Amino acid sequence: MSKKKRSRIGSKLGEAITGWFFISPMLIGFSLFMFGPLVYAFFMSLNEWPLLGDATFIGLDNYQSLANDDTFSKSLINTFIFSAGLVPLNIILAMFLASLLRENFKGIGFFRTAIFVPVVTSLIVWAIVWKYLFASELGFINQFLDLFGIEGPAWLLNVKTAMPAVIFVSVLKNVGLNMILFLTAMQQVPEELYEASELDGASTFRKFRSVTLPLITPTIFLTMIITTIGAMKVFGQIYVMTRGGPVDSTKVLVYYIWETAFRLYEMGYASAIAFVLFFILLIFTILSWVVRKRWVFYEE
Incomplete structure (x- = not known):
């Protein structure tokens, strides 16, 4: 691999890392406060889950x-x-x-x-x-x-x-x-x-x-x-x-x-x-x- 090609790949990789770095606060916030609770709520829907009791898995009942x-x-x-x-x-x-x-x-x-x-x-x-x-x-x-x-x-x-x-x-x-x-x-x-x-x-x-x-x-x-x-x-x-x-x-x-x-x-x-x-x-x-x-x- 030529030096010029390696430099181009390194530049694109650096741009990608920079882009992910800038959007990481939004992704972390979305995962913690939106996607995570959404997945957990779906898990709850598969259980018989009284507010003050233990959950019992019941599938799609x-x-x-x-x-x-x-x-x-x-x-x-x-x-x-x-x-x-x-x-x-x-x-x-x-x-x-x-x-x-x-x-x-x-x-x-x-x-x-x-x-x-x-x-x-x-x-x-x-x-x-x-x-x-x-x-x-x-x-x-x-x-x-x-x-x-x-x-x-x-x-x-x-x-x-x-x-x-x-x-x-x-x-x-x-x-x-x-x-x-x-x-x-x-x-x-x-x-x-x-x-x-x-x-x-x-x-x-x-x-x-x-x-x-x-x-x-x-x-x-x-x-x-x-x-x-x-x-x-x-x-x-x-x-x-x-x-x-x-x-x-x-x-x-x-x-x-x-x-x-x-x-x-x-x-x-x-x-x-x-x-x-x-x-x-x-x-x-x-x-x-x-x-x-x-x-x-x-x-x-």
């Missing part, structure tokens, strides 16, 4: 038990219902607000800030405030309806209204974040395209459908994935506002995981439920990535 668990099935359905209600409302409302606040006008900073404030507000505080607003007799919402002679329901104690109420609160909590993402994307659309469409006599709606919408589809795709994953992992609002009730009508998977682990002390079974949720989110993310080319019309 926990996963088989899920097939006959009516509460698990109900929680899974509730999770999909919550996601199906929250994601479209959040995306549509965020896009509508971004369209309104795209132009500069007096007081626009105030309106943008007011819509974004719930995003940085503590989730627990937000949920507690809305729990009292939805209170049956002394809640502001029912008192306001009473001014018009309308008797408001017990929003959080009624099977028909509890889930819509939680969805409504969740939409208002996070719509500001998606609004900012859409607003940023819309501001990147070249003004020349709007001017050309105006010369062609396009209406406001036609400009949005034919110019704005195709050019912000990468952002729409991103926000849909983020919002859906967040909806599938909802817990705080449920815990504060309904505790999964009434009659399990708002009990979602993450709440059921918490209840199984820290109320029933079945850590192994709770880990199995958690991994089912993990695989659902993994499959959703993979499918979304595969089909993105079908409807993402523009990517930089």
Whole structure:
């Protein structure tokens, strides 16, 4: 081997070692706080593991038990219902607000800030405030309806209204974040395209459908994935506002995981439920990535 070739190999090896050195803090942190606990949690799911007792290896029995668990099935359905209600409302409302606040006008900073404030507000505080607003007799919402002679329901104690109420609160909590993402994307659309469409006599709606919408589809795709994953992992609002009730009508998977682990002390079974949720989110993310080319019309 020539001296020049040895020098080239040594240089590449040095670059590789330097690269691994720079990313080693991230790799160590990921292994200690993400990958390691993930593997250990999967091991727990293969055991009958009471919180204060000894673990007993049972293989896939926990996963088989899920097939006959009516509460698990109900929680899974509730999770999909919550996601199906929250994601479209959040995306549509965020896009509508971004369209309104795209132009500069007096007081626009105030309106943008007011819509974004719930995003940085503590989730627990937000949920507690809305729990009292939805209170049956002394809640502001029912008192306001009473001014018009309308008797408001017990929003959080009624099977028909509890889930819509939680969805409504969740939409208002996070719509500001998606609004900012859409607003940023819309501001990147070249003004020349709007001017050309105006010369062609396009209406406001036609400009949005034919110019704005195709050019912000990468952002729409991103926000849909983020919002859906967040909806599938909802817990705080449920815990504060309904505790999964009434009659399990708002009990979602993450709440059921918490209840199984820290109320029933079945850590192994709770880990199995958690991994089912993990695989659902993994499959959703993979499918979304595969089909993105079908409807993402523009990517930089």
